[in-house]
Amino acid sequence: MQSAATTAAQHQPIEVRRVGIGAPFRWLAAGLRDMVAMPVASLAYGVIFAVVGYALVTLSSSRPHLLSAAVSGFFLAGPFLGMGLYRLSQCREAGEPTTFRDSATIWRSNPWSIGLFGVLLAFVLLSWERISAILFALFHGASLPVTDGGWTDVLLSAADPAFIAVYLAIGAALAAGVFAISAIALPLLITGPIDPVTAAITSVRATLANPGVMLLWAALIVALITLGMLSAFIGLIVAMPLVAHASWHACRDLTLER
Template identity: 45%
Template sequence: MKPVSDFHAHQLPLPHIRRVGMAQPFAWLKSGWHDLAANPLPSLAYGLLFALCGDLIILATLNRPHLLTVSVSGFFLVAPLLAAGLNEMSRQHEAGKSPLFIDTLQCFRHNGESLAFYGLLLALIGLMWERFSAIAFALLGSSTGIDARSFIVSLLLSGEHNAFIGTWFALGGVLALCVFMISVVTVPMMLDHGADMPTATITSLRAFLTNTVPLLLWAALLVTLTLIGFATLLFGLVVIMPILGHATWHAYRDLVE
């Protein structure tokens, strides 16, 4: 791996990408669990923070169906950045340290400029998705002030808007996949080697193209486990989110040489 100065001075050659097998995503989850078990309090603190903030957002959008759906779906877009502290915890654990919660927050000062640019990119993508959803829901008529759960259930069961539902899910899925492709190793690489955003995102894209099938399985696991967390009123994320955040670090270590 090139030193930090080489990444900034030349950006090329990019780091070598390893090939991984289909079983590796499950190994990443196992390693994520081990990191959680090794230092549970700070890890669970992150999970509790995600769960509480998520519940507050859901409560605030119960009468705005489009904002509720955007909040839930948008979580998948910004999750890679939200997990930065957990990535940092795994990085320090790998170095033989047992960081406190406050220690992991220092990751946002390390290479903060690149993380800020990456966060801005995710925010812009999230804003575009929110605007698209707002226009799409407006075409169905005003939903402001309507109970979001009743509105969404009636929308799904009525059978009158199957084209809308299919289009919304298809576009959301494509957008989420695009974000995943540029996010597989981006944040861990920024933390580990101080890589700038272009270098990290291009490396992430190369990792995906080199290991498309295993990483599609990894994406499916991320989505499935996160949805399980949502199904428990987000409190399942207290444990699930730390495991996934730590596992992302181990995915980076296996994929990037």
């Protein structure tokens, strides 16, 4: 049974702050310092991201709608995948020692809320896979584009202008919604007994309070992860930990008084 104090803490509104337009670059700089201070643990996560990403894309390359869903998954599920890295940054900020193993089990600090948020992101990913399949079927019918080239060739082979326009419009709308509810939600969930609804609402409020800043932040994330993928996924070894560490500092900057 939860105590009344714990329940109240879970639902207490979290104050959000407005920050300057240059804040995303400050978050990246702080994230880079975290990586330099904890290179083994940070890059270990990066290697996992790169290997899993390469495997998913390779296995789905013969089915364009699955491939597009796998590529999009890096952006939609990124906040959940970075939890261990948030923990590393949290411990460094507090001056506490931690290990890769400790950071990998951070979900135990708030399992119910983190689990529910994970289910939400999984539902979004599955929904996007189905939407992707429907769009490919509507525009290409039974003649799905097939190529013997790499995964980028598979995507480019479907470059029908009308299809690309509709696909990007729907994908962008979905991605914007996911970004708004998750930009700082998971870093918040590892800090205490916060419920997923409060975390998601706080993330949306922070995004709406800083629209230009968060648009820039989203663009930087997309650019870094895209570059990581285009480098045969090797760049993800650095890009994913950098973005995750920086996301922790974004959360702190947007929700805490200095």
